[in-house]
Amino acid sequence: MKHRDLVYEIGTEEIPASYLPPAARQLRDAAEAFLRENRLKARNVETHATPRRLVLFVQGLPVAQEDRTEEVTGPPWKAAFDAEGKPTRAAEGFARGRGLSIDDLHEVQTERGPYVGATVTIEGRPTGELLASALPEITGQLDFPKTMVWGPARFEFARPIRWILALWDGDIIPFEIEGVASGRTTFGHRILAKGPFRVKKASDYEAALAKGRVALRTTDRARTITELLEETAKQVGGHVVSDPGLVEEVSYLVESPSVFASDFDEEFLELPAAVIRTAMRDHQRYFAVEGADGELLPRFLCVTNSSAESVERVKDGNRRVLRARLDDARFYWNEDLKTKLVDKVPELGAVVWLDGFGSLEDKTRRIEKLAGGLAEVVAPQEMDAVARAALLSKTDLVTEMIRDGKEFTSLQGVMGRAYALENGEPKVVALALEEQYRPRFAGDGLPSTGVGATLAVADRLDTMVGVWAAGLRPTGSKDPFGLRRGALGVIRILLDRDLRLSVGELVERAADGYGDRLEGRAELVEEVSEFVLDRLAQYLSDEEGIDADVVAAVVPWAGGNPVEARARCDALGRLRSQSREDFEALAAGFKRAKNILKKDRAAGPPSESLLVEAAERDLFHAFASVDRDVTAAEREQRYGDAFAGLARLRTPIDTFFDSVMVLTDDESLRENRLRLLGRIVDRVQGLADLSRLATREETKV
Numbered sequence: 001m002k003h004r005d006l007v008y009e010i011g012t013e014e015i016p017a018s019y020l021p022p023a024a025r026q027l028r029d030a031a032e033a034f035l036r037e038n039r040l041k042a043r044n045v046e047t048h049a050t051p052r053r054l055v056l057f058v059q060g061l062p063v064a065q066e067d068r069t070e071e072v073t074g075p076p077w078k079a080a081f082d083a084e085g086k087p088t089r090a091a092e093g094f095a096r097g098r099g100l101s102i103d104d105l106h107e108v109q110t111e112r113g114p115y116v117g118a119t120v121t122i123e124g125r126p127t128g129e130l131l132a133s134a135l136p137e138i139t140g141q142l143d144f145p146k147t148m149v150w151g152p153a154r155f156e157f158a159r160p161i162r163w164i165l166a167l168w169d170g171d172i173i174p175f176e177i178e179g180v181a182s183g184r185t186t187f188g189h190r191i192l193a194k195g196p197f198r199v200k201k202a203s204d205y206e207a208a209l210a211k212g213r214v215a216l217r218t219t220d221r222a223r224t225i226t227e228l229l230e231e232t233a234k235q236v237g238g239h240v241v242s243d244p245g246l247v248e249e250v251s252y253l254v255e256s257p258s259v260f261a262s263d264f265d266e267e268f269l270e271l272p273a274a275v276i277r278t279a280m281r282d283h284q285r286y287f288a289v290e291g292a293d294g295e296l297l298p299r300f301l302c303v304t305n306s307s308a309e310s311v312e313r314v315k316d317g318n319r320r321v322l323r324a325r326l327d328d329a330r331f332y333w334n335e336d337l338k339t340k341l342v343d344k345v346p347e348l349g350a351v352v353w354l355d356g357f358g359s360l361e362d363k364t365r366r367i368e369k370l371a372g373g374l375a376e377v378v379a380p381q382e383m384d385a386v387a388r389a390a391l392l393s394k395t396d397l398v399t400e401m402i403r404d405g406k407e408f409t410s411l412q413g414v415m416g417r418a419y420a421l422e423n424g425e426p427k428v429v430a431l432a433l434e435e436q437y438r439p440r441f442a443g444d445g446l447p448s449t450g451v452g453a454t455l456a457v458a459d460r461l462d463t464m465v466g467v468w469a470a471g472l473r474p475t476g477s478k479d480p481f482g483l484r485r486g487a488l489g490v491i492r493i494l495l496d497r498d499l500r501l502s503v504g505e506l507v508e509r510a511a512d513g514y515g516d517r518l519e520g521r522a523e524l525v526e527e528v529s530e531f532v533l534d535r536l537a538q539y540l541s542d543e544e545g546i547d548a549d550v551v552a553a554v555v556p557w558a559g560g561n562p563v564e565a566r567a568r569c570d571a572l573g574r575l576r577s578q579s580r581e582d583f584e585a586l587a588a589g590f591k592r593a594k595n596i597l598k599k600d601r602a603a604g605p606p607s608e609s610l611l612v613e614a615a616e617r618d619l620f621h622a623f624a625s626v627d628r629d630v631t632a633a634e635r636e637q638r639y640g641d642a643f644a645g646l647a648r649l650r651t652p653i654d655t656f657f658d659s660v661m662v663l664t665d666d667e668s669l670r671e672n673r674l675r676l677l678g679r680i681v682d683r684v685q686g687l688a689d690l691s692r693l694a695t696r697e698e699t700k701v
Helices: 017-037 089-097 127-141 202-211 218-235 244-251 266-270 273-281 312-336 341-350 360-378 380-392 414-422 427-435 450-469 483-496 503-512 521-542 548-557 562-578 580-599 614-635 639-647 650-659 667-685 696-700
Strands: 003-012 044-050 053-062 068-076 106-110 113-122 148-150 155-157 161-168 180-183 258-263 287-290 296-304
Touching (some): 017 053, 068 106, 089 113, 127 155, 127 161, 218 244, 218 258, 218 287, 266 296, 273 296, 273 312, 273 414, 296 312, 341 414, 360 380, 360 450, 360 503, 450 483, 450 503, 503 521, 562 580, 562 639, 580 639, 580 650, 614 639
Antiparallel strands (some): 003 161, 148 155, 287 296
16 A cells, blocks of 8 residues: 655744644644554654744555454344345345345354345545544644634634644645644744745655755754853853753753853852853753863853844843842842841741641741651751751741742752851751752652751651641642652652661651641551552652552552562562562462452361371472571572572472362361461561563463
């Protein structure tokens, strides 16, 4: 079958940069769903985005759906053919309605008896015809944070659509969206090469954009921006401060990037570097420049969507805007230094942390208590530093720099550290004020000190318990207080510092700080603990690559201890891969024992005198030896040896189930065998629930 290429371009007014990556993903997902639903296999599907366009490429797309056959059922056989086998009107009508002859009909057996059946061929529809209806439908389904509405049909899109290019190789796919007809015309850069540009066929599209001074691919724009930034930074005697996130953002703001350098007054270098970078980055999207010594230079770099020659007239404007923001920051900084952080603690009492659960000062006191207890394990040599850091932990939230949702709010913690150092606080205390918020996001660094780690864990646990008690727990994709991120942060810190602490006990300690304010305390502690352990299971599977069935077998039985859970998972996964057959057989025997014990279980230890079969005596003695060895290995945290010891039960368990009737009519023998199985299940499950391990066949499914 012949194949063609599709290019579909939605030309718009400038779309906000943050809207573009999700929109491009949606466009790709929708296109792939269309291909699956219509049984069309393409060689490649890709999407691209610039401020003025969303683009879909589909290469190697069949010109039509493949024909398919389908079995259809008609009337009952007796109604279709008489006693002599001659067709009735029912048979003739069924055949005629499907373009068949009587000879094409055959008998099929159904639950209701014999019926008339036939195999019909359904001719595939032309792909171009399918696309003409699918492309406008897909376009209308794209979702944006905010939309504009225009046209008689009140069409919604991020920004008004100004042109549509839709080419099926060299043919236009005909349709309209709010009066804008599809065609073969595209437009270039708004300033440098407006166009229009006529595109003869799909494969010419990128060349037409290049002629129009548009770099279609985000990766190309980002690479150009990175190269120009470094080149321009060298010209002013420094190097650009690495900021991949900002490079990605500005790559969606431009279609033909260029870079120029400007400067600001050196007097502002007295401010903390983070303040200067934030003033540049968060609102202006400027890049900072460092010297060889790593200190900021009074320079900044701008990425622009026009030629470098035309930027001189905007430099002064950029300087003025940045100076105004730095003036504000200097004012906040000087005002804040008039009062030490410790003197701001009482101000926290006037700030509500969570309605019904106290102020920021109340939260501070809870963190002090919780962190003090944790410090005995996490940072026993730095108890005083933990206490001081806990006391000051939220004070930067009432500084002029941070309060009232100003542009520097993102610097909470960072400013706490800066102010603490200016106040003469110990460096370890100052650093902890910043590190309490780490990790801020997936992949972010963890606290580097015991004091910072203690504060970070205490703060997150207190927040989880309070928010949960307020009935604001995460639901679906909504997590306004970032509890999932907070729980994952606790997990990562405990694992990073090898802290063998129980999540349940940590949550209990956090709950203590709320006193009588907690209703249904026991249930709340259990729910929050399960929430954190769910994040542990997800982390071990997604981030550390441990098989999901191994995680499911271990985590619920590790005493809520993330470090123990990971160690057991590693050991079980390693041994399972080395001797899969043994572990699958052991898991099958363990699962069989668990199923028996669900209905019948006898308390107490088994009696050796009631073991009458050789197989049950062998299992009894094998288990006694294994139990002794596994208990010792578990106590010494030699989990590999512990699981290897359990594997020795494979043969005696198999022989036991092959040779012994567990649920015999003899009550004393039955109960004794149930006691033996109960001891084995309890011992194995003390390490992991092996019944959750998937077999090779289950894994394939």
